[in-house]
Amino acid sequence: MPRSSPTCSAGVQDCQETIIVEHGIELLMEFNGIARRLDPARTYVLGRDPQSDMEFQEAVVSWRHARIYWNGKSWVLQDLGSTNGTYTNGRCMRLADITHGAVSSLGSEADGPQLRFNAPTHQQNGHLKGGGAPPEAHRDSQPTAPRSHGQAVRVATLTARRLTVKVKCGKSKRTLLNKVSFAVPPKALIAVIGPSGSGKSTLLRALTGHQRDVRGEVLYENQNLHERFAALRQRIGIVPQHDILHLQLTVRTALRYAARLRFPRDTDAAERDRRVEKVLSELKLDAHAGKRIAALSGGQQKRVSVAMELLTRPSLMFLDEPTSGLDPGMDRDVMQLLRRLADDGRTIIVVTHSVRELELCDKVLVLAPRGSVAYYGPPEAALEFFGYEQWADVFSAFEKEHGYDWSGRWRESGQHLASLVTPHQTGTPAGHAAHEGVHPPKPPLWTAQLFTLVRRYLAVVASDKGFVGMMVLLPVVLGLANTVIPADFGLRKAPHGKANVEAGTVLVSLVISMCFIGTTNSVRELVKERAIYARERAAGLSRSAYLMSKITVLGLITGLQGIVLCALSFAPRELPAEGVVVKSTPVLEMTFVITLLGFTSMMCGLVISALVKTAEKTMPLLVVFSVAQYMFSGIVFKLFDNPGVEHVARLMPSRWAVAAEGVTLDLGQVLGPQDKTAPSATDPLWRHTFGQWLTDTGVLLGAAIVCSLLTIRFLRRHEPEVVRKR
Numbered sequence: 001m002p003r004s005s006p007t008c009s010a011g012v013q014d015c016q017e018t019i020i021v022e023h024g025i026e027l028l029m030e031f032n033g034i035a036r037r038l039d040p041a042r043t044y045v046l047g048r049d050p051q052s053d054m055e056f057q058e059a060v061v062s063w064r065h066a067r068i069y070w071n072g073k074s075w076v077l078q079d080l081g082s083t084n085g086t087y088t089n090g091r092c093m094r095l096a097d098i099t100h101g102a103v104s105s106l107g108s109e110a111d112g113p114q115l116r117f118n119a120p121t122h123q124q125n126g127h128l129k130g131g132g133a134p135p136e137a138h139r140d141s142q143p144t145a146p147r148s149h150g151q152a153v154r155v156a157t158l159t160a161r162r163l164t165v166k167v168k169c170g171k172s173k174r175t176l177l178n179k180v181s182f183a184v185p186p187k188a189l190i191a192v193i194g195p196s197g198s199g200k201s202t203l204l205r206a207l208t209g210h211q212r213d214v215r216g217e218v219l220y221e222n223q224n225l226h227e228r229f230a231a232l233r234q235r236i237g238i239v240p241q242h243d244i245l246h247l248q249l250t251v252r253t254a255l256r257y258a259a260r261l262r263f264p265r266d267t268d269a270a271e272r273d274r275r276v277e278k279v280l281s282e283l284k285l286d287a288h289a290g291k292r293i294a295a296l297s298g299g300q301q302k303r304v305s306v307a308m309e310l311l312t313r314p315s316l317m318f319l320d321e322p323t324s325g326l327d328p329g330m331d332r333d334v335m336q337l338l339r340r341l342a343d344d345g346r347t348i349i350v351v352t353h354s355v356r357e358l359e360l361c362d363k364v365l366v367l368a369p370r371g372s373v374a375y376y377g378p379p380e381a382a383l384e385f386f387g388y389e390q391w392a393d394v395f396s397a398f399e400k401e402h403g404y405d406w407s408g409r410w411r412e413s414g415q416h417l418a419s420l421v422t423p424h425q426t427g428t429p430a431g432h433a434a435h436e437g438v439h440p441p442k443p444p445l446w447t448a449q450l451f452t453l454v455r456r457y458l459a460v461v462a463s464d465k466g467f468v469g470m471m472v473l474l475p476v477v478l479g480l481a482n483t484v485i486p487a488d489f490g491l492r493k494a495p496h497g498k499a500n501v502e503a504g505t506v507l508v509s510l511v512i513s514m515c516f517i518g519t520t521n522s523v524r525e526l527v528k529e530r531a532i533y534a535r536e537r538a539a540g541l542s543r544s545a546y547l548m549s550k551i552t553v554l555g556l557i558t559g560l561q562g563i564v565l566c567a568l569s570f571a572p573r574e575l576p577a578e579g580v581v582v583k584s585t586p587v588l589e590m591t592f593v594i595t596l597l598g599f600t601s602m603m604c605g606l607v608i609s610a611l612v613k614t615a616e617k618t619m620p621l622l623v624v625f626s627v628a629q630y631m632f633s634g635i636v637f638k639l640f641d642n643p644g645v646e647h648v649a650r651l652m653p654s655r656w657a658v659a660a661e662g663v664t665l666d667l668g669q670v671l672g673p674q675d676k677t678a679p680s681a682t683d684p685l686w687r688h689t690f691g692q693w694l695t696d697t698g699v700l701l702g703a704a705i706v707c708s709l710l711t712i713r714f715l716r717r718h719e720p721e722v723v724r725k726r
């Protein structure tokens with residue numbers, strides 16, 4: 001029998017708990033050092049859903065993860081079909097009897113939020129959401145830290161062990177990183193400094209799994225970070241040197257798209273939007289939320305990059321030169337922001353050129369040339385260690401005494417031993433087994449990713465007025481230019497069996513225009529946002545969804561341009577009376593072929609874009625591609641019965657497009673003999689039959705498919721090492 005009745009029975013938010021004293025029924029549930037008394041008359045739902053009786057923020061927790069209720073005989077913790085399971089006393093169970101002393105975890109035995117169940121003492125009387133401040137029982141064994149906004153962040157420890165990177169340099173190998181070992185305590189802001197070329201960015205890439213040929217290991221809370229990247233990626237934020245922002249979007253829109261792409265699939269729009277607004281206010285970006293990112297200052301843009309990463313509540317953040325190019329004031333703003341994020345419980349590692357704000361950091365890691373550790377410890381003791389008064393002198397010494405063994409000096413100091421362990425470190429990856437079998441949070445469905453990417457790409461394209469203008473102008477200008485080519489008989493046979501050579505000129509001009517338009521549309525589109533792609537890929541983006549979003553949007557644009565180009569080019573021309581596919585209106589099948597050619601050319605542009613290292617390299621390749629299409633179209637000179645040349649020509653989309661149009665036009669008859677020695681011989685790809693038309697267009701389509709496979713392959717080369725193999 002209850003000793004007292006509830007003071008409120010309605011909503012969870014403002015409910016005072018029933019006090020139950022019957023032996024065996026009373027249960028206290030403790031999370032994060034806060035104890036709550038459970039009421040046997042109620043069922044408590046646990047999950048990320050804000051409507052839950054107990055809301056969790058961790059990505060390993062499902063939207064509605066589990067419930068706790070009194071079944072008349074015992075307390076039961078029931079898993080509600082969660083993605084990662086519910087663990088009680090070390091076992092993953094769907095239904096578990098909860099007794100005093102039980103320990104349960106949601107989503108992961110080792111990583112998930114941990115609940116402890118105990119009998120209450122008479123002083124303990126806690127509340128679920130909104131029920132006033134409950135007394136603190138005791139701290140979780142896992143260290144946590146309060147956050148100034150939102151809930152507690154799980155603190156992280158990071159250890160690098162003998163990280164070494166050697167790359168091939170001609171016949172020899174060059175060492176970029178040399179046995180770098182250090183341990184980062186939780187809630188710390190660590191600056192990585194060193195002279196230019198000392199390997200700071202390489203170290204950051206090695207730590208985050210972005211670098212190839214890395215030896216040694218990186219442990220994050222005793223788990224191998226690289227091996228378990230998929231499971232841990234939601235807890236890691238990476239702000240690369242190059243901004244990973246679509247500058248054309250507003251701050252809020254960019255964050256919303258990022259949230260759609262990065263949050264687990266069972267997150268609803270309201271939760272995403274709440275998180276975006278929270279991050280905006282946490283980084284003091286609310287006043288700029290409606291502005292385009294391009295209109296913000298460098299420091300504000302950096303804050304947007306940080307905001308993007310904070311969306312998933314990472315406990316570990318890496319930043320590569322976030323203050324480069326910023327004035328001293330902005331430099332301090334960004335470093336103060338990082339200090340605040342570390343104080344809120346995150347571990348922050350920042351590569352920086354600037355030594356102005358080092359005193360804000362807990363520790364500084366100094367890299368000497370050739371990537372070895374010269375010092376790791378408190379910033380205030382660093383200059384004394386080197387025996388100089390200014391950092392400029394330290395860096396000059398690195399330059400002047402190039403052969404000096406700086407890491408040997410650091411090792412001999414004896415201080416390096418203290419830098420290899422953190423207060424919370426167990427020394428061995430003991431927790432490893434406990435993490436096995438924990439599924440990473442499921443990323444959004446492929447179709448949802450595609451939908452988001454298409455919408456974002458359309459928004460980016462629409463806001464780029466130069467790009468839109470060029471897309472409109474190109475087909476109009478080239479279509480009108482095509483109409484000035486004199487051709488008395490248009491694209492038809494000339495009377496009296498005469499050759500209509502001008503028809504070939506009109507056709508090749510049209511075909512090359514379409515090739516050029518299609519390739520121009522896409523040739524910069526992958527290379528220009530490579531940094532964004534690499535970051536989003538590491539955050540869980542599907543490679544094929546990304547490519548498909550480009551194909552969808554660019555394909556649509558190219559298709560429309562093809563129609564405009566054909567409408568302008570064909571309107572003043574005489575066309576054959578009959579087609580081979582659409583008998584009555586040959587213009588339809590001819591427009592289809594030109595549009596398909598544009599699509600295939602656009603795919604060729606994507607291959608180039610995925611292949612090149614920089615956007616500047618795309619222009620020469622675009623010119624080469626267009627000239628090749630002209631040369632090998634089959635109109636400029638005879639290709640058939642020309643072994644070698646013909647084989648090369650068959651690799652060109654223009655060859656097959658001219659061939660398909662040639663079928664409809666009966667081009668062999670229209671142009672007259674191409675081979676003076678054999679006047680009756682015509683190009684076999686132009687045979688005036690439906691089957692030949694199907695073959696020509698089929699090859700054109702096949703070429704587009706091959707291009708998409710090549711693009712996928714080349715895209716992988718630019719991905720972080722940890723996701724490349726997937």
Ligand SMILES: Nc1ncnc2c1ncn2[C@@H]1O[C@H](COP(=O)(O)OP(=O)(O)OP(=O)(O)O)[C@@H](O)[C@H]1O
Pocket residue numbers: 167169174176194195196197198199200201202203353
């Ligand atoms: N793939 C590679 N092959 C050969 N050398 C490389 C490669 N990547 C980087 N390097 C070289 O390794 C050295 C370290 O490069 P890294 O970018 O890590 O230095 P850094 O300290 O970040 O320099 P900065 O401060 O100028 O950004 C440089 O000399 C660079 O030229």
